[in-house]
Amino acid sequence: MDKKKSLTTGEVAKLCDVSIPTIHKWIREDRIKHFKMPGSGKIRIPRDAIYQFMKSHGFPTDEEQNTMNILLICGEEHYNKKFANAICKSDVYQCNIANDVFAAGMIATQESPDIIFVDLSLTGVDNKNFCSSIRGTVNNFALLIVAISGAFSGSQKKKLTQYGFNEFLELPLKATSFKKKISSLLKKN
CATH class of the missing domain: 3.40.50.2300 (Response regulator)
Incomplete structure (x- = not known):
């Protein structure tokens, strides 16, 4: 995956190996920092926030392996x-x-x-x-x-x-x- 500053819910779901509804649930529960795009209202998750979330919950991260x-x-x-x-x-x-x-x-x-x-x-x-x-x-x-x-x-x-x-x-x-x-x-x- 390229080095974008933020990821879509679909990209995060793929990264965490979970479904998109699971990502939306985590967002509703404020477990993952996120923001909405002005105009469209689409959700984006900062790359740093998702990797911090993954590390704190024991998810293996590709970024760590490829660093x-x-x-x-x-x-x-x-x-x-x-x-x-x-x-x-x-x-x-x-x-x-x-x-x-x-x-x-x-x-x-x-x-x-x-x-x-x-x-x-x-x-x-x-x-x-x-x-x-x-x-x-x-x-x-x-x-x-x-x-x-x-x-x-x-x-x-x-x-x-x-x-x-x-x-x-x-x-x-x-x-x-x-x-x-x-x-x-x-x-x-």
């Missing part, structure tokens, strides 16, 4: 290739690569990644403004932004956390440990 976590790696080209090759072959992640902060912003806006990895040694990274700028444009409230550097002092981590970075990775980093870190971040999130 692929989106990653964005922003760093030097040689760095990106090393880790992206190890991760992009996975069926679990969609991996995007940016070689500069401008490209990272563009990709983040289009793809709404779950995690952004930022190499702090990359030219043009303004640590103070990067996170707020990305968070202001990306439509993903659970977004994690991970700083990557050769080493972090305690005060540097504190400052970067204030700027909006969630996690820190120190180089050198092996592809296998990078994959494990991604898994643990997604579980926490």
